[in-house]
Amino acid sequence: MSKSPDSANIIDLSRFRVTCSNCNLSELCLPRGINKKNLGKLASAVRQTSVYEPGEFLFRAGDEFKSLTAIRTGTTKLFIVDENGEEQILGFYFPGEILGLDAIETDRHTCNAVALETSSYCSFPYGHLDELCKSIPELRIQMFKFMSRELSLENKLLLTLNKRNAEEKLATFLITLSERFKRLGYSATDYKLAMSRQDIGNYLGLTIETVSRVLSRFNKDGLIISERKLIRIIDYDRLKSLCNSQCETAKKNHPSN
Amino acid sequence: MSKSPDSANIIDLSRFRVTCSNCNLSELCLPRGINKKNLGKLASAVRQTSVYEPGEFLFRAGDEFKSLTAIRTGTTKLFIVDENGEEQILGFYFPGEILGLDAIETDRHTCNAVALETSSYCSFPYGHLDELCKSIPELRIQMFKFMSRELSLENKLLLTLNKRNAEEKLATFLITLSERFKRLGYSATDYKLAMSRQDIGNYLGLTIETVSRVLSRFNKDGLIISERKLIRIIDYDRLKSLCNSQCETAKKNHPSN
DNA sequence: ACGTTACCTTGATTTAAATCAAAAAAACCG
DNA sequence: CGGTTTTTTTGATTTAAATCAAGGTAACGT
Numbered sequence: 001m002s003k004s005p006d007s008a009n010i011i012d013l014s015r016f017r018v019t020c021s022n023c024n025l026s027e028l029c030l031p032r033g034i035n036k037k038n039l040g041k042l043a044s045a046v047r048q049t050s051v052y053e054p055g056e057f058l059f060r061a062g063d064e065f066k067s068l069t070a071i072r073t074g075t076t077k078l079f080i081v082d083e084n085g086e087e088q089i090l091g092f093y094f095p096g097e098i099l100g101l102d103a104i105e106t107d108r109h110t111c112n113a114v115a116l117e118t119s120s121y122c123s124f125p126y127g128h129l130d131e132l133c134k135s136i137p138e139l140r141i142q143m144f145k146f147m148s149r150e151l152s153l154e155n156k157l158l159l160t161l162n163k164r165n166a167e168e169k170l171a172t173f174l175i176t177l178s179e180r181f182k183r184l185g186y187s188a189t190d191y192k193l194a195m196s197r198q199d200i201g202n203y204l205g206l207t208i209e210t211v212s213r214v215l216s217r218f219n220k221d222g223l224i225i226s227e228r229k230l231i232r233i234i235d236y237d238r239l240k241s242l243c244n245s246q247c248e249t250a251k252k253n254h255p256s257n
Numbered sequence: 258m259s260k261s262p263d264s265a266n267i268i269d270l271s272r273f274r275v276t277c278s279n280c281n282l283s284e285l286c287l288p289r290g291i292n293k294k295n296l297g298k299l300a301s302a303v304r305q306t307s308v309y310e311p312g313e314f315l316f317r318a319g320d321e322f323k324s325l326t327a328i329r330t331g332t333t334k335l336f337i338v339d340e341n342g343e344e345q346i347l348g349f350y351f352p353g354e355i356l357g358l359d360a361i362e363t364d365r366h367t368c369n370a371v372a373l374e375t376s377s378y379c380s381f382p383y384g385h386l387d388e389l390c391k392s393i394p395e396l397r398i399q400m401f402k403f404m405s406r407e408l409s410l411e412n413k414l415l416l417t418l419n420k421r422n423a424e425e426k427l428a429t430f431l432i433t434l435s436e437r438f439k440r441l442g443y444s445a446t447d448y449k450l451a452m453s454r455q456d457i458g459n460y461l462g463l464t465i466e467t468v469s470r471v472l473s474r475f476n477k478d479g480l481i482i483s484e485r486k487l488i489r490i491i492d493y494d495r496l497k498s499l500c501n502s503q504c505e506t507a508k509k510n511h512p513s514n
Numbered sequence: 515a516c517g518t519t520a521c522c523t524t525g526a527t528t529t530a531a532a533t534c535a536a537a538a539a540a541a542c543c544g
Numbered sequence: 545c546g547g548t549t550t551t552t553t554t555g556a557t558t559t560a561a562a563t564c565a566a567g568g569t570a571a572c573g574t
Binding site for chain 1: 340347390397405413418461502
Binding site: 165166206207209210213228 | 530
């Protein structure tokens with residue numbers, strides 16, 4: 001999976017004056033309502049910003065956990081590997097999102113994180129962050145909210161993977177990406193996939209062949225135009241309606257009250 | 258699913274002198290290394306303990322989130338319901354575990370929680386808890402750890418659901434229950450399932466028929482003796498070895514470095 | 515205790531997606 | 545640029561689990 005060894009390819013971007021105050025992600029990443037003074041404190045907790053090339057690991061399962069990582073640019077793939085070496089992708093992460101929350105409990109990373117594109121990150125030493133949580137209530141609340149949100153999202157994912165067929169999974173995948181890109185200020189209908197069909201299949205619990213076939217069908221049906229990594233959503237509403245099985249069988253599983 | 262309306266069936270157990278200091282779950286639920294004084298503070302945050310009968314809801318998706326809930330006794334089922342009314346069980350929770358962490362972000366519950374047996378709970382008003390996190394570092398750390406643990410566990414679940422076949426899923430389910438019961442001081446080999454085959458199937462993404470068939474096969478192969486809700490694990494090691502596919506195909510999915 | 519209901523098991527058949535196979539299209543690289 | 549590798553697409557076949565169907569067994573309520 002890794003194209004090159006994950007030698008710490010850390011480039012100091014401090015000369016660009018990257019601080020939380022002028023970061024265009026502050027709306028996504030920072031606690032809302034934080035005041036100037038506290039913002040300065042938080043910015044001081046950013047140890048460094050760094051850049052990783054495609055295929056480079058930010059961290060691996062088993063690595064000592066020192067810092068939470070906020071994504072500034074690029075797409076990052078998070079995955080675990082089981083005893084047999086089988087990989088399970090847990091998600092694809094975008095700017096403004098936080099990596100490493102699952103490592104807090106054990107002080108060791110439980111996942112692997114790989115940059116899929118040239119990507120930049122901010123690093124927040126966890127000890128420092130915890131310390132700040134004492135004095136900055138908004139930060140504490142935001143931290144809890146970040147983790148809480150992560151849990152909710154994973155719950156939804158569980159439903160998608162467990163209860164949806166291939167078509168519904170892919171439709172959900174495309175719509176979810178669309179919504180996330182929109183939130184980041186990018187086009188909701190035209191985007192470039194950073195991940196391979198292999199990765200999409202692994203994430204959704206499908207084979208690469210099934211992914212390819214379903215995307216082809218979406219093309220033929222005029223839902224999207226996909227050409228390799230490029231996606232254009234033509235009929236958003238119809239694609240959206242494909243996300244949830246409207247099949248009657250749904251009723252069966254819960255002979256409701 | 259609910260046998261009776263979830264009228265707040267709250268019984269005040271305070272006369273039993275249930276406090277954190279004498280709670281037999283403190284090892285599981287409380288921050289380690291917390292001192293006497295802080296323990297008292299924390300105990301004061303317990304608003305009430307309450308008892309629910311099988312089928313009663315602790316909370317429903319959409320309910321206002323006020324408190325985190327610690328389980329004292331009994332098994333609790335957590336699930337979400339999608340637009341079509343289809344149910345997805347997210348997990349079964351046992352004494353010492355915390356419910357409601359996913360609701361922090363939105364101030365509303367995103368899941369439904371139902372008691373599967375007569376069960377008792379402690380309720381921690383979230384505002385109060387957050388306040389205590391300011392002054393009790395151990396509590397803050399424990400809170401982060403609880404959430405972090407929840408994320409790791411869900412990651413593992415994702416792998417099981419996405420990459421395992423029916424047999425492996427059931428083996429994993431039985432072994433995981435065994436480990437959790439052991440941790441609680443109960444038998445690791447003899448236990449009673451609190452949930453129906455329907456629930457097991459829903460959780461694992463299998464039909465009730467498949468669950469039944471695989472359990473029958475496990476019986477025939479001398480791995481377990483299951484009689485309705487009772488499970489006795491006969492050959493723990495072999496059951497354990499069934500959890501991970503040792504199939505060579507594992508290699509295929511990641512043409513590793 | 516009885517009939518009713520809910521739950522569980524087992525068997526036969528179908529099906530969605532996996533696997534097997536091969537060609538086409540991009541990407542990579544010296 | 546031309547050859548090699550990797551990724552993607554498409555088709556044919558197989559298969560694990562779903563669905564359909566029916567009988568058995570425990571639990572429930574009056």
